[in-house]
Amino acid sequence: MRVVILPTExxxxxxxxxxxxxYINNNKNPVVGLATGSSVLLTYxxxxxxxxxxxxxxxxxxxxxxxEYVGLPINHVQSYxxxxxxxxxxxxxIYQSNTxxxxxxxxxxxxxxxxxxxxxxxxxxxxxxxxxxxxxGHIGFNEPTSSLQSRTRVKTLTKNTLxxxxxxxxxxxxxxxxAITMGIGTIMEAKSILLIGLGKHKSKAVADVIxxxxxxxCPGSALQNHKNVTVVLDRLAAKDLKLxxxxxxxxxxxxxxNC
Ligand code: GLP
Numbered sequence: 001m002r003v004v005i006l007p008t009e010x011x012x013x014x015x016x017x018x019x020x021x022x023y024i025n026n027n028k029n030p031v032v033g034l035a036t037g038s039s040v041l042l043t044y045x046x047x048x049x050x051x052x053x054x055x056x057x058x059x060x061x062x063x064x065x066x067x068e069y070v071g072l073p074i075n076h077v078q079s080y081x082x083x084x085x086x087x088x089x090x091x092x093x094i095y096q097s098n099t100x101x102x103x104x105x106x107x108x109x110x111x112x113x114x115x116x117x118x119x120x121x122x123x124x125x126x127x128x129x130x131x132x133x134x135x136x137g138h139i140g141f142n143e144p145t146s147s148l149q150s151r152t153r154v155k156t157l158t159k160n161t162l163x164x165x166x167x168x169x170x171x172x173x174x175x176x177x178x179a180i181t182m183g184i185g186t187i188m189e190a191k192s193i194l195l196i197g198l199g200k201h202k203s204k205a206v207a208d209v210i211x212x213x214x215x216x217x218c219p220g221s222a223l224q225n226h227k228n229v230t231v232v233l234d235r236l237a238a239k240d241l242k243l244x245x246x247x248x249x250x251x252x253x254x255x256x257x258n259c
Pocket of ligand 1: 035036037038039040066067131132133134135139140141161165
């Protein structure tokens, strides 16, 4: 696992944006896994700037989002489809028909989940998966104790996740307690993974993901078993890492020897 620690969330997001832009620019048919939430917002702004400066085009890019709430009306402001449109898709030259989100419109959840998995396969798998991490260690909506081999399916959200995400919903609004999410096994099949963690409220989850035991109780720790993971953190999110100095030193050596 490569661990990149940068002073601020802006620098960490610039790194993440450049990382994704490089992947898209270096691949003829890029397939990118996308995340929602606050951690990736600045990264999407960086991608939009790259596009506006004509350094990046999404015309050939296929995207697969990690997750979507169950039971929200299609145009609900808090749906992840709406989030993606607002925060990225509407500002760049991506074709909507190339953007996949694990949505279910007819209550046939098994079919929606297996179609989503089939679509990923149809494009040869995800080349680069972007991830945030929940403060309980979840990736996508794979809550603690999710099977490390799980596939796309419906998950019940924990109280912790519901309360963390309640800030996005109005006080009198019904907040969904279920979501469809890519499984951990699905995420692990991505050829490369970029996880971004920002802020001190993420420091414990980040330490568990990088240095904790491999455990379904911290779903993100499954990434220790992946051979091509980069984690980019701001200094606050990195503050609980036992090997903090080592990661800084490793990156210095990496740039000194270009390896
Ligand atoms: C959310 C999403 C995840 C996201 C995580 C962290 O609930 N399902 O995809 O990475 O939790 O969210 P945030 O970046 O807002 O802290």
